Amino acid sequence: MSSLSKAGVPDIPHTKRKMDKAKAKKYFFKYVVSLVRWIFILGMCFVVLYPLFSKIMISFMSIEDMYNASVHYIPQQFTFNNYLNAWTRFGGWETFVNTFILTLLCSVLQVASATLVGYGLARFKFRLNKLVFVLVIVAMLLPPDLLFSPRYGIFLNLGLSMRWLFGEDFTMIGDTYIPMLAFAITCTGLKCSLYIFLMRQFFRGMPKELEEAAYVDGAGPLKTFIKIMLPGAVSMMVTVFLFSFVWQWLDTSYTSVFCKNIDLISTRFSDLSNSWVTDPSATTSAGGSTALSTSLVKNAGIVIIIAPLIVLYAFTQRFFVESISRSGLVG
Amino acid sequence: MATQAKAMPKIPKFKNKHALEAKQRRYGYLFCLPFIIGAVFFVLYPLVLSVLYSFSDVMVENQRGLVMRNWGFQNYNEIFNIDTSFRENILTSLKDMAINVPVVVIFAFFMASVLNTKFLGRGFARSIMFLPVIISTGVVISLSSGDLAASLMSSGDRFATADSGDAIQVTETFQNMLLQMGLGQGFTDFIISAVGRISEITNLSAVSIVIFIAGLQSISSSIYEAAYIEGATKWEVFWKISLPMISPLILLSIVYTVVDSFTSDSNKVIYQIHQQILGGVNDVSSAMAVIYSLIILAILGVVFLVLSKIVFYQD
Numbered sequence: 001m002s003s004l005s006k007a008g009v010p011d012i013p014h015t016k017r018k019m020d021k022a023k024a025k026k027y028f029f030k031y032v033v034s035l036v037r038w039i040f041i042l043g044m045c046f047v048v049l050y051p052l053f054s055k056i057m058i059s060f061m062s063i064e065d066m067y068n069a070s071v072h073y074i075p076q077q078f079t080f081n082n083y084l085n086a087w088t089r090f091g092g093w094e095t096f097v098n099t100f101i102l103t104l105l106c107s108v109l110q111v112a113s114a115t116l117v118g119y120g121l122a123r124f125k126f127r128l129n130k131l132v133f134v135l136v137i138v139a140m141l142l143p144p145d146l147l148f149s150p151r152y153g154i155f156l157n158l159g160l161s162m163r164w165l166f167g168e169d170f171t172m173i174g175d176t177y178i179p180m181l182a183f184a185i186t187c188t189g190l191k192c193s194l195y196i197f198l199m200r201q202f203f204r205g206m207p208k209e210l211e212e213a214a215y216v217d218g219a220g221p222l223k224t225f226i227k228i229m230l231p232g233a234v235s236m237m238v239t240v241f242l243f244s245f246v247w248q249w250l251d252t253s254y255t256s257v258f259c260k261n262i263d264l265i266s267t268r269f270s271d272l273s274n275s276w277v278t279d280p281s282a283t284t285s286a287g288g289s290t291a292l293s294t295s296l297v298k299n300a301g302i303v304i305i306i307a308p309l310i311v312l313y314a315f316t317q318r319f320f321v322e323s324i325s326r327s328g329l330v331g
Numbered sequence: 332m333a334t335q336a337k338a339m340p341k342i343p344k345f346k347n348k349h350a351l352e353a354k355q356r357r358y359g360y361l362f363c364l365p366f367i368i369g370a371v372f373f374v375l376y377p378l379v380l381s382v383l384y385s386f387s388d389v390m391v392e393n394q395r396g397l398v399m400r401n402w403g404f405q406n407y408n409e410i411f412n413i414d415t416s417f418r419e420n421i422l423t424s425l426k427d428m429a430i431n432v433p434v435v436v437i438f439a440f441f442m443a444s445v446l447n448t449k450f451l452g453r454g455f456a457r458s459i460m461f462l463p464v465i466i467s468t469g470v471v472i473s474l475s476s477g478d479l480a481a482s483l484m485s486s487g488d489r490f491a492t493a494d495s496g497d498a499i500q501v502t503e504t505f506q507n508m509l510l511q512m513g514l515g516q517g518f519t520d521f522i523i524s525a526v527g528r529i530s531e532i533t534n535l536s537a538v539s540i541v542i543f544i545a546g547l548q549s550i551s552s553s554i555y556e557a558a559y560i561e562g563a564t565k566w567e568v569f570w571k572i573s574l575p576m577i578s579p580l581i582l583l584s585i586v587y588t589v590v591d592s593f594t595s596d597s598n599k600v601i602y603q604i605h606q607q608i609l610g611g612v613n614d615v616s617s618a619m620a621v622i623y624s625l626i627i628l629a630i631l632g633v634v635f636l637v638l639s640k641i642v643f644y645q646d
Contacts (some may be wrong), residue, residue, distance in 0.1 A: 116362050118367060119362055120360075128360075136366065141628065143623060151394065169420050187369055266470040324544055
């Protein structure tokens with residue numbers, strides 16, 4: 001104040017100008033930052049979306065397009081042949097329905113059991129709580145293939161011992177969904193420990209007062225869980241369902257061991273791409289190489305596999321983003 | 332005595348002091364029952380069996396199922412002394428892990444910080460950044476690698492020869508520049524291979540981005556307000572508030588990335604083990620899996636011990 005009054009009137013516009021300058025600098029800085037951020041994010045989105053984009057575009061191309069240097073990404077000879085080809089190689093609707101049933105059953109069971117176990121670990125004090133949680137973490141850390149051989153043995157022997165019930169040809173492993181469903185119910189299947197962990201963290205983040213109020217009003221733990229906690233956990237359950245559905249749908253490690261005789265999209269497709277049978281119609285049509293035509297069919301196949309998942313993601317991403325912000329992940 | 336009982340007739344109801352706790356215990360076991368059963372039958376028992384398999388010859392017999400014979404170290408002898416591919420694969424996967432983990436964690440943290448700021452289209456950008464969880468796992472990633480049509484689309488001999496030539500030159504110039512700066516061959520290779528893996532890195536870091544965004548949002552804004560009122564700069568706030576508050580999640584993210592890179596289907600060791608299992612070789616594959624798990628657990632143990640000293644817990 002004193003310095004200002006000493007300098008007198010002329011100083012006031014000066015400081016004002018200075019302030020304007022600072023303001024301008026601040027705004028300039030802000031815009032530059034947001035511009036850089038936009039460019040960065042666009043670049044990252046490009047990195048993520050480009051492979052998908054190129055796959056979709058390639059899947060519509062005919063083999064002539066591949067040899068035509070003027071074709072960049074928009075196919076000139078638009079064709080659905082790759083899709084038809086891939087679809088018959090999958091085994092058509094039967095395979096699709098098989099995969100859908102298995103995936104849906106597994107993911108629903110996984111979500112249900114992960115929710116129960118996660119809630120049990122988050123809210124109830126019992127002697128083995130810590131031990132069970134440690135087991136969840138251990139099951140998460142171990143490579144699944146370590147347990148595949150023994151699990152295979154268990155179900156093989158179980159199937160053999162049940163032959164008196166189901167007939168002489170009965171093999172539980174490979175022919176039935178039973179092993180996969182057993183893993184799903186007991187929450188020891190594909191990445192199930194991660195789901196338990198997520199549900200546990202989520203329930204721990206929910207306010208305790210909710211349950212206490214319910215207990216005071218006379219509701220038992222079961223009723224409290226169903227009526228109070230479950231509605232609040234919908235977003236996380238949808239997220240876990242999304243993860244579980246997607247990973248089960250694309251999984252080849254469990255299904256190639258435990259459902260090897262059932263036609264599933266993922267296993268069928270990876271088998272076919274490992275030892276791709278030459279398709280005469282594809283080679284003769286353009287006289288081109290088989291490798292290239294199989295590659296086109298492969299791209300179409302990837303789009304077929306991914307498409308249901310993208311649709312699912314589009315519907316559930318709202319819950320997904322919400323559950324992240326409320327996931328209560330604090331280490 | 333009698334009058335007392337008359338005066339307080341409700342006392343017998345509270346006779347069991349630990350009724351609530353007993354109830355809690357019972358319901359705790361009830362809720363966790365699925366996993367407890369699963370852990371015993373599908374985790375612990377197979378774990379023991381797997382170790383037993385690795386020390387014996389496992390055969391599938393027509394009526395008796397899997398049987399173990401000929402106990403001894405022959406499986407371990409085979410994977411270490413006879414067939415060297417297992418050792419090589421382990422070294423490759425260790426090297427991959429060493430490159431991927433730091434890059435993924437730093438990248439994910441950076442991405443999460445950017446996605447956590449307010450800007451137009453944030454929701455859209457977020458849902459795109461989480462997309463790799465869906466489109467690049469499992470069978471898709473193994474099919475997409477080395478795809479002929481895709482590489483033809485972008486290859487030099489079909490079109491855009493000059494562009495790709497330039498790109499290679501840029502990389503070479505960059506590499507030479509780094510070398511001339513005296514950063515050493517090892518570090519330069521690290522940077523170059525990290526840049527070359529950008530697509531792989533975005534795929535791997537999707538879950539870590541989710542973890543970090545969740546963590547950044549859980550820091551209460553009052554801490555930031557207090558810091559800014561005290562005159563802290565953004566730089567200081569980042570180092571003194573954001574980073575310590577999020578350090579437990581950095582640990583979580585590192586552990587997740589390590590586990591992910593070790594147990595994903597695209598890992599060479601996992602692929603080798605899986606092919607053995609599919610081929611019906613259960614004993615050698617068990618020996619490999621046991622050794623591999625021990626290595627994973629050892630590395631995670633070291634990571635955990637080193638980092639848990641740095642990590643800051645608020646409560």
